[in-house]
């Protein structure tokens with residue numbers, strides 16, 4: 001992860017690189033901000049810059065420095081394969097007291113890579129199998145981390161830890177970490193990442209330096225998700241042709257999204273419908289990006305003043321059902337029937 005890949009956080013990136021260049025790295029820091037605005041991305045890019053063997057400096061650009069992205073250290077960190085880079089994150093209890101973050105490391109790395117570190121804790125929990133209701137950082141997790149931080153670094157450089165969501169740390173776990181926060185070994189960096197510091201224990205808060213990132217700048221992934229666009233277009237085409245067998249197949253594909261994704265998909269689809277209505281009412285050509293010119297030209301015209309309310313109500317009902325854990329396929333089939341009825345009323 002390089003700073004140049006992070007949207008809207010140039011100011012904080014410049015502050016971080018200047019601090020690292022001057023050698024004044026504070027060993028315990030809290031990066032405060034929403035993951036969707038890049039708080040976890042900043043932590044990732046921070047460590048990559050810290051260890052980069054060929055830091056790049058730019059004259060005149062908004063971004064003043066960045067890691068090279070090419071050196072062995074950059075490659076290991078960008079692939080989350082650096083042996084001295086560790087993560088601590090909330091993980092679900094699994095009926096067994098010996099389960100810890102270590103057992104979910106593979107899932108966590110997948111989540112980081114797939115979401116480009118823009119996912120929330122909710123997204124992470126949704127990505128795990130099973131219905132995760134609570135997840136915590138427990139004493140066992142903290143004890144393991146302390147052990148790792150007391151070992152000699154494999155690469156002889158920095159020992160780095162990202163503690164994601166320290167607000168989910170149990171008191172015993174915080175106590176376990178306190179000594180390390182107070183008296184870390186040299187070249188230790190602990191980056192905590194959270195969207196709020198209100199739930200943090202005062203003993204932790206007083207020991208970290210806070211870096212607040214800019215809010216509301218990140219891409220809102222739902223709106224530009226190509227997977228959602230393809231699913232929506234496929235579904236609308238089947239609806240248009242009223243081919244029930246194919247429609248059911250397409251609904252199955254949508255229903256295979258996890259619940260959080262499904263909600264986002266429905267919000268996205270509802271927004272597309274509204275845009276179609278507003279644009280066609282204003283006589284503006286609008287494309288839903290199906291790749292089929294004829295369909296693209298025809299579809300928006302089917303959303304009119306006569307059916308937009310019915311369509312929005314159908315989407316709201318589907319969202320309501322999904323939020324209440326209804327069976328996704330049934331909710332989506334119901335939505336399909338309402339949609340097809342509404343389209344006939346145009």
Ligand SMILES: [Zn+2]
Pocket residue numbers: 051052053054055067068069070071072073074075
């Ligand atoms: Zn590098």
